[in-house]
Amino acid sequence: MSAALRALQESFARAVLGGDPEAIASSIEPGGDEGVRRLAIYGRAVTANLVGALRGAHPVVVRLVGDAYFHEAASRFARADPPQSGDLNRFGDGFAAFLEHYPPAASMPWLADVARLDWACHEATMAGDGEPLDFDALARVPPEAQGDLRFAFRPSVSVVRSSWPILAIWEANQSDRDGTPDRVEGEDTVLVWRETGRVRAVALAPREAAFVEALAAGRGLEEATGEPDWDLPAFLEQLASHGVLAAFRTEIPVGPSPISA
Amino acid sequence: MGAARFPLRAPDPRQAGIGLRTPHFAALAGSRPAVSFLEVHSENYFADGGPALAWLERFRADYAVSLHGVALSLGSVDGLDPVHLDRLARLVSRIEPALVSEHLCWSRLGGRNLGELLPLPYSEESLGVVCARVDEAQERLGRRILVENVSAYVRFRESTIPEGEFVAQVARRTGCGVLLDVNNAYVNAENHGTDARAFLAAIEPASVGEIHLAGPERTGDGLVDSHGARVLPDVWALYEETIARLGPVPTLVEWDTNIPPLEVLVAEADKATAVLRRAGDRARGAA
Numbered sequence: 001m002s003a004a005l006r007a008l009q010e011s012f013a014r015a016v017l018g019g020d021p022e023a024i025a026s027s028i029e030p031g032g033d034e035g036v037r038r039l040a041i042y043g044r045a046v047t048a049n050l051v052g053a054l055r056g057a058h059p060v061v062v063r064l065v066g067d068a069y070f071h072e073a074a075s076r077f078a079r080a081d082p083p084q085s086g087d088l089n090r091f092g093d094g095f096a097a098f099l100e101h102y103p104p105a106a107s108m109p110w111l112a113d114v115a116r117l118d119w120a121c122h123e124a125t126m127a128g129d130g131e132p133l134d135f136d137a138l139a140r141v142p143p144e145a146q147g148d149l150r151f152a153f154r155p156s157v158s159v160v161r162s163s164w165p166i167l168a169i170w171e172a173n174q175s176d177r178d179g180t181p182d183r184v185e186g187e188d189t190v191l192v193w194r195e196t197g198r199v200r201a202v203a204l205a206p207r208e209a210a211f212v213e214a215l216a217a218g219r220g221l222e223e224a225t226g227e228p229d230w231d232l233p234a235f236l237e238q239l240a241s242h243g244v245l246a247a248f249r250t251e252i253p254v255g256p257s258p259i260s261a
Numbered sequence: 262m263g264a265a266r267f268p269l270r271a272p273d274p275r276q277a278g279i280g281l282r283t284p285h286f287a288a289l290a291g292s293r294p295a296v297s298f299l300e301v302h303s304e305n306y307f308a309d310g311g312p313a314l315a316w317l318e319r320f321r322a323d324y325a326v327s328l329h330g331v332a333l334s335l336g337s338v339d340g341l342d343p344v345h346l347d348r349l350a351r352l353v354s355r356i357e358p359a360l361v362s363e364h365l366c367w368s369r370l371g372g373r374n375l376g377e378l379l380p381l382p383y384s385e386e387s388l389g390v391v392c393a394r395v396d397e398a399q400e401r402l403g404r405r406i407l408v409e410n411v412s413a414y415v416r417f418r419e420s421t422i423p424e425g426e427f428v429a430q431v432a433r434r435t436g437c438g439v440l441l442d443v444n445n446a447y448v449n450a451e452n453h454g455t456d457a458r459a460f461l462a463a464i465e466p467a468s469v470g471e472i473h474l475a476g477p478e479r480t481g482d483g484l485v486d487s488h489g490a491r492v493l494p495d496v497w498a499l500y501e502e503t504i505a506r507l508g509p510v511p512t513l514v515e516w517d518t519n520i521p522p523l524e525v526l527v528a529e530a531d532k533a534t535a536v537l538r539r540a541g542d543r544a545r546g547a548a
Contacts, residue, residue: 002338004384008417016377038414041482041483041485046377083373085344086368088374091376125311125312127311128309128310155310
């Protein structure tokens with residue numbers, strides 16, 4: 001079934017992705033050099049579309065390396081590892097890992113982590129809203145059950161860890177800044193999420209990061225807190241009020257609201 | 262089927278619509294131009310949530326919407342990507358569009374998508390593949406789709422069926438409609454030395470659910486369908502002839518590169534509206 005069509009599509013893909021028009025050349029009109037030039041229109045369009053998708057998802061990397069550098073790196077990545085989805089907004093998951101091993105980027109060891117932060121922000125724009133935290137229900141959790149509270153995060157939430165000051169770099173390369181980071185040292189752990197339509201990225205202190213990651217791993221509040229010598233309630237209040245936390249569950253059932261019941 | 266979330270809206274065939282692109286969101290929300298419908302690329306709204314989808318839902322409250330897919334890949338030997346089709350189905354039930362369309366081309370092979378509208382040979386083999394995919398899509402979406410003729414820069418020696426006949430056969434065999442792109446018909450005729458009028462004449466009038474207009478780019482290697490300029494005078498002439506034959510059909514002006522201010526796009530759509538109105542007046546005069 002469709003053997004001839006399959007062979008033709010495979011040859012065509014080799015021409016547009018690999019720049020190898022040999023196999024398809026005998027099947028197309030116009031023939032000769034003109035046909036090869038016409039095929040090249042497809043090659044350029046494929047590259048432009050895939051690079052354009054990566055460009056849109058990695059605005060800070062683009063600004064750091066410039067258009068020509070980005071185009072070269074992104075087109076190499078796209079040709080080697082084309083998208084698995086026809087939704088090009090989902091294309092780019094592996095670009096940070098590619099940059100990590102991209103020889104020309106060896107002098108910018110932070111670049112791959114900046115790409116990870118760009119990608120986390122891009123994904124946050126597409127995530128679902130999820131259910132907001134039910135503050136009333138939370139207030140009714142009896143004290144003896146609080147240590148075992150387990151929180152879920154809103155779907156847009158992610159954490160990016162780096163040994164480089166990626167948040168300072170990322171902030172300095174937003175459109176209203178001149179590119180000069182406020183600091184050039186630090187190991188940033190960045191919490192990314194979407195709050196009322198806008199993507200937010202903030203640095204977490206080591207203790208906050210450990211707490212968030214413990215909650216994300218499904219640990220209860222008490223276990224996630226660790227040493228109780230920090231202002232957990234204030235941090236938890238921030239996570240809750242900025243739309244980071246979603247539903248919670250507890251081992252002990254929470255009674256109905258005295259008003260609505 | 263759940264309860265409808267939006268008012269039922271259909272494009273007015275006597276007024277053209279515009280392709281909705283991100284740079285125009287704010288201007289469109291502010292000026293609310295008189296266009297008959299908004300068309301978006303379906304894939305740009307496949308997200309689970311977020312600002313783009315929120316904008317589209319806001320516009321859907323006031324306008325008829327057409328979902329125009331670029332990557333379902335109806336011509337792939339590999340078959341449809343079930344995840345892609347599911348996301349499209351979810352968007353269709355979320356937006357309640359007046360029209361849903363895809364392209365007569367392929368982009369998917371071996372689990373990868375090349376992100377471009379690649380041409381098919383027009384053969385019995387391709388016809389079988391495309392019709393099976395159109396059947397599957399219409400079944401999954403629970404509605405009729407429109408399929409669009411694409412611009413092509415090469416032709417295949419394997420082609421045994423004229424393009425117009427191929428498109429007409431897909432519609433006849435599957436019951437789908439045709440999204441007739443008059444600019445693509447012109448581009449192909451210029452690039453391959455074929456006859457755009459013969460192509461257009463092969464399409465059954467009753468099958469045409471929508472018409473596309475756009476401006477191509479002239480290069481040393483022929484016309485490239487860049488959607489980056491005004492509609493060419495020759496294409497306006499073909500469009501007038503087509504509307505004279507079909508009567509008023511929902512018409513869309515697309516502009517995807519070198520995107521101009523919204524008012525320039527709306528002015529281009531207004532030219533199509535003038536053609537549609539003249540045809541409508543003639544039809545009423547004849548009745």
